[in-house]
Amino acid sequence: MAFFTLPSAQDRGLIPEGRLTGPMPWVIAIMMFLTILAAAAGLSVRASADRVNADLAGRVTVQIVEANPDLRAEQAGAAVEALSKIRLVEKVEPVSETDVEEMLAPWIGSDGLDDTIPIPALIDLDLNGPATEANLDEIRDLLTDIAPAARIDAHGSWLKPVFNLLKSLQYLALGLVLLLAFATSATVLLAARSALDTHRETIDIMHLLGATDGQITRLFQRRIGLDAGFGGAVGIIAALMVLFFIAVQMGEIGSGLLESGLLRWHDWAILALIPIGGIVLAMLTARVTIMRALRKML
């Protein structure tokens, strides 16, 4: 493919080896730095959402809300037995009264529960799949007769607003990445036009000696690709240093939620691909810009 065909060593000398494009490599370095940080933020939010979702997606709690303690215990026992028998449920774990008291201690104190306060019996379930409406309906149907006082809560639904926020943050990060890619393209476009003007005389001579648009374009494309490569390398090194610093600080805090945002190996692979994408984008922009300009000449 012509896009990847490089000019020979001697052809490269046709365009002076000094930087063609002025401050472009440094502008691209800044763009890459910001792009990688924006992408890392987006990927971190996604990692966090994925991890929380994986923890909660199949988790359901059944509450037996019955004031009569005997009836509550009877319905809870029947529910545990019935739920243990269906394929949809992987694990059934009744929550002990002690655990419930511990959970409620911040609100009602640690002196134990007063018998006059009806506390629901809780049964934690791990499903063999996500807690979809269909799966929840199956559980509801099962418990309708044997535990009419049962209420079913999917853990994921409690965090739905949080997931929505995380999704919005991901879209914001994606938008920033796209904006920065657009700005990078615009920078390269201006740099390519400037380079064309600077070397118009050489281009005219080459045209009159029989050079094709493709031959001339490759000279500029390579030069701009090298400048973009330099910018990409500087940008990713700076961004990795910042990310490493932040990762160390997150580790020191030791918060589960923060740690859930640590990047996974494929997130790092995506970040590593950003400078490569930047170089390809710069070369493609340069190619299109220069080819269009050359077509206006004879």
Next chain:
Amino acid sequence: MDSIVQFENVGLRYGTDTETLSDISFTLFPGRFYFLTGASGAGKSSLLRLLFLAQRPSRGLIKLFGTDAVTLPREELPALRRRIGVVFQDFRLVPHLSAFDNIALPLRVAGVSERELQQPVAETLDWVGIGERASARPATLSGGEQQRVAIARAVISRPEILVADEPTGNVDPDMALRLLQLFEALNKLGTTVVVATHDLHLLSKVKNAQMMRLDKGRLSDPTGALRYPPRPGDAGQGG
């Protein structure tokens, strides 16, 4: 004999000005030597620009090597241009390239390998007498040396037509004669040579050369090439 260049009723107009060239019709044949004369501003350079495909005419027909160069898609122009060698009036050497690399440029454009182009470039440098200045950049060369690099670049790929615009304009009479001898030598190898000059004294230096004279954008002999010596009315066109 088949013609190598054919102009029919060619006109050239820049913008909305009056025509720079009008009703130009002539035919050039392979292996001949042609002078194009005329006063400064007569349109010689414009005619040559049409000839070496730097410009399309506003009207008329131009055929080069049997191909209609007026309607030829621009993607196909490079192949036609590679068959034409050009010595520009202002040399137009690439300033950051050495004499060697300037001369090698047409071969590199044509895809000749570095190994294959070393010998012909060195030989051509010697042929024009500047072998020892191979690595010099144009800025360090004298006007005559630059002229010879420009000629060497124009002939290195053995073009079928050599077009030279005032090639002796910047050199002393001795050098002018030597350059003309280079053109003659090339012509004897079969290349059609077209030299634009306002110096009528040069015309007598090349035997069997034919002359076309431009006057205010029109060929003074609309039938085409005139044989030297010029008719009495053609004298005094220099300047």
